[in-house]
Amino acid sequence: MEQTKKTSELADTALKAINDVKNELHEISIKNPELGYQEKFAHKLLTDYLQGKGFKVTRSAFGLETAFVAEFQSKAGRGRVVSFNSEFDALPGIGHACGHNLIAISGVGAAIGLKAVLEKSNIEGTVRLYGTPAEEKAGDGGKIKLVNAGAYNDVDVSMMVHPTSNAHGAFLPCIAVQEAEIIYHGRASHAAGLNALDAMVLAYDNIGLLRQQIPPTDRIHGIITDGGQAPNVIPEKTTGTFLVRGKTMKDLEDLRQRVQKCFEAAALATGTTLDIKWKDAAQNVNINERLAERYEYYITKQFGIKFPSRAEQNNYFGASTDEGNVTHLVPGIHPMYDIFPDPPAINHQRAFADAAKTDKAHEETIKALSGIALVGLDFLVDAGFAQQVKESFAKSIAES
Template sequence: MAITNINAITSDNVDVDQILQTVHEEILQYAEKLKQISMYMFENPELAFKEVKAHDCLVKFLKQEGFEVDEHFHLATSFKATFKHGEGGHTFGLNSELDALPGIGHACGHPLIAIAGVATLLGLRKAMLRYNIAGRIILLGTPAEETGGGKLKLLQANAYEGMDVCMMVHPGQSQVGQASISPTLAVQSFEVEFHGVSTENHYCCKQIFRLTTNKKPAHAAGAPWDGINALDAATMAYASINAMRQQLHPSDRVHGIIVNGGEAPNIIPKFTSMKYFLRATTAAGMERVKEKVMPCFEAAALATGCTHSVKFNDLLTDIRNCKPIGELFSETMSTMFNIHTVQRYHDWSGGGLSTDFGNITYAMPSCHPFYGIPCDPKRMNHTAEFEQNARADKSHEETWKVATGMAAVALKLFRDPSFSKEVSDTAVESPRSILMYHQAREWWEKDMRGDFMP
């Protein structure tokens, strides 16, 4: 069965299927080398902004392959690899994630994401040279996805400048033979401290916060009435949030820990700190969650006589997948590999994943498909079982397929002006910037109106 939807990309007599077959065959030629890189990353997991071994391994390979590489692109463990052929043309962006999780290593499959980007770059280079297809490819090595918002930092440093379309793929959330394109939750972390000095709040959709409390110390047995118990404030806030959950929207998420609860049982704590994550369906919806959550900390401080401060980290927005890109990727996966892709673009109907790639989708036409690897559906991403399954030969084989799917999007972008226009026209219908709060709120109200109603 021919992929008729992208036949327009060729202006000569070369069939599109033949071009994509060239891409896939080239990827398979590099399969063993790419798997060696992946397994090296699995065996050497590194946390956010410390991905030195992964960075150096990928950079060394890309330079050996003759690509133009900026080794430390805005961040110490980021890189930019570029390939260009011909004059003019569009620019297609790729992402290779590098970081691991504390304690369970690469339990989110980032080594597979890393080599998927490299595989697509290699396959496209072969096809562009063989069939004289003009265009430019940029592959970014992106650190600190799990914590730190590496892509947002790169976006703020203009690292994505010049890209017309950007993609990445992610293992998980599906079984072998399946893929999915769906929204993720916006997330923001914050830190709360109970103390006597207030600090400015910084709002940015993934948000993290930490709560810290400073209080007057006292002996817990000798003169407890002379103390102000910061731990009381922290536990009261924690309990208040738990009680408040029944008033949250079913898609909202609030989860946190007490980071510092005191120094000794016989000393009334004068200082406590907490760290929380907030998640919502959109960046605009995050404000609704904050309106529910933040009074819990204010009330706890008031009730115990503490003062408190809140520091918000950067907001990581929800994913806004570009539909024309997703549809082309899905058709390619179906036609070439008999992989069915579930497509949901503005319908959040379950799951609680978040990623810093969401900010990229607000900045340019983008798509972030998930793909299946062998794994127990109940032991998906962020489990030790998933980390082991991601190492399997079959997981790597599925990665070569989705890398070819991304290449199909790049080829159509390079050779079909109507596709480029369709992508651009679709993109402007969505909120393009996290600063466009009111437009984002309109999207949220449109998406969520009537959802979860009896």
Template sequence: MTQIFPETVAQQTSTRKIDTARASIYETIDRLAVPLRQVNQEIHDHPEIGYEEVHAHATLTGQLKALGFAVTEHAYGLSTSFEAEIGEGGRLVVFCAEYDALPNIGHACGHNLIATSSLAAFIGLATTVQKLGIPGRVRILGTPAEEGGGGKAKLIDAGAFKDDISAAIMAHPMAAHQYPGEYTGLAGFKLIASHKLRVEFSGRSAHAGAEPWNGVNALDAAVASYVSISMLRQQIQPDERIHGVIEHGGTVPNVITAYTRVNYNVRSPTIKRADELLTRVKACFEAAAVSTGCTLKYIHAPTYMDLRINETLCKYYVEDMADVGDKILLKDDVPASASTDMGNVSYTVPSFHGGFAIPAPSEVTGHHPSFAKAAGTDEAHASAIRCAKGMAMLGWRVLTDSRVAEGARRDFEHLE
């Protein structure tokens, strides 16, 4: 008779518990296939920009209420944020939902899919925790205005992440052609830091034909700063980005412009380097003000910190996504030249921000009308649902396995 050692019995017991949880999560999410698709379509077909996501807020909170969850609407002082939570004791896992769109091109970053996947993951894990009676808390947090408004940064300041959170979890859609080989997703998604700011130049109006010498031209200040920054781009690192627009450039040509406003993003792979680059960019604005005789005023938006990879969380996500048939790349050490306010969360609590593939034209990534169209397809929805199952299982492991939770905490504390 073969002897079964205690650790083997423990391993078998753990496997049975994981299999039971996985079956419950999958069954719960699959049972809600129709309402989840409806939620996705509602958000996709009614795109709203940051802090104006009224329809998305109503759609998501309405679905949660319909399933019996108690929902806090307008959470943490943000009118389009929300929160729902179940469970008690144990560890806490938070799923972050994004649902804002881009001006004029709708859900060209696929936040309808992010909202759907986080909603499905929350429902799947929350239902399973209640059904199996395990200790632990599961929360969904609605995070508005990721596209430049820094919703998560404001939520951090408002105390949304002050609890002892073992993991904050979400994932973002990407064009399938961005993944190498047969990979259909990415666990360790690395993104760069971004400072966002507007600069107002104030001068003095005058008749441009009769008495231009009495004017102080704020448009000259805006143009001078734009040109200076364009020249600065030749002297920055290849993995850094500076990009901006003139939002207000004056009214009519025969009046010296008294007021202009520019809007800029300053990006670098780490927050330290982004701070250094911002100092150089500000020198361009200040030189333009001095040379034209204008005054300037900075209007800072929330800074997006670089997104840090938590290898423990990534490792288990890769394993669980294999069960739904997805081959996930563990991590990408080269950061993509984009930014997210989930980076701020990754500096606050152990965090996971993965990526899942959706079909998109070969020349298209995000922030393009064709990507918005792709984000509304059945194929994209199916990918989001598979991702939801993987995220829910990741949350289960964090709640029930000390090795996973402690490893995630250790990775978080030792990241530079």
């Protein structure tokens, strides 16, 4: 793909605007980790900054206290709507070990880049940034609630980037996940009765055995959140939280039925009763091929980064994200980029939280956010590309 002189100049405008604020972005990269739906510091910091940069900001958007929307519309007209997402919640006990401090500023930076183009040209278009809380809450994730509230109904594309290690690309898979909250009810006594802890342990063992019989792309994991109150009293109630993951929603649904039977069998064997609540699923990311190809083109062109082949990327293990739900509603991508942790670390480790604070991580974040900003620019100015994106999306939905 060759840029025209005009589009090249517009790209330079976007990249300059990003470069002009890169030190500010580093400064506001979240230093106060907060858990999902408690991100009050991040909410105020980011919304104040965006308002100061000339965005129209809606705080506590769509009924979520720590969600927000920041928007800028061209004087030439609304045009197509390009949206970005900023996550900013942390993990319990280990802070920003998934790099959401970097995801926060990546959405901000990309939005600032597109805003500069819309301010300085006669292009029709709108750039919108969503502040999306509680991504780490799986079935209770902020984007799921935003989707259900209609937040993305008038959006044309949705993009975000995610830091990781030893992986770089726009075709890296993110698989579907669904959370189950389970409760076993027994009967308490001194030495006999119906042991709710036995039921929970048996369910855990059942799932361990099931793992041998599922595809390597599927995952099941969980914790016992309440195992009883005293060792000399047979537990009458135990609780647990489990996550079930599948490569696609169909894979997830098939596995969920098998996991459900593991829970039910444990209740039957122990004479206890089972309450189970399945939360909303975070869907697999529906990667838009045209957007992904264009992202990799720009990252290679601007920064010389070489990507693994698409086939190689597809072999990477996929995490899960509520961005998947957005990408089944509108065309989207969720590229991942390497922040080169030193010492080596992976997401959800304490050392990754340390790596996400480094100058190197910030430098790689600027590259990644520049990529989605340039893809968004092409979507605004190139009607042919925008149509290709929409056709690719329609095809993917029809085949899912």
